[in-house]
Amino acid sequence: MFNDFGADGGPAAKELAPKLDLTKAHLSSRLGVALPNIEVKQVVWAIVALKGLGGLLFVIGNIFGAYLLAFYLVVVTPILYDFYNYGPKDRQYSLLLTEFLQSIALLGALLFFIGMKNSTTSSKRNLKKRTPKPKAA
DSSP: OOSOOTTTOHHHHHHHHHHHHHHHHHHHHHHTSOOOOOOHHHHHHHHHHHHHHHHHHHHTTOHHHHHHHHHHHHHHHHHHOOGGGSOTTSHHHHHHHHHHHHHHHHHHHHHHHHHHHHHHHHHHHHHHHHOOOOOOO
16 A cells, blocks of 8 residues: 555555544544644655654664554554444444454554563663672682
8 A cells, every 4th residue: 555655645645535634623623623734645654654664673673663663553543444433334344443453463562572672671781780799808
């Protein structure tokens, strides 16, 4: 979906535009404040950048990549996979719900990775502090 970016954002922008408008209208009504206009092409570019940079950093083991991917999932998942706008008997409902739950599972895996990475770095710091020094005679 994000492979053919094009001058107008490509097919990703065409699919994302109505969902982004719906989310913007929902947030505006809930917050009581008019939200600024956001170009869909910029949102698609930000999604590609978050996934690309986050994925690259995650693969080389950098925890910042996991944070970028987690941020991406938290922000984009409710917008892209809006199963709650359909009834349970609609065909799109089950497809969107499946994708939504997969994204939630990926977020859980990223949070597990972040937790494991943080616990190993803190235990390494504690080991360095606890090394006994030889006593002088």
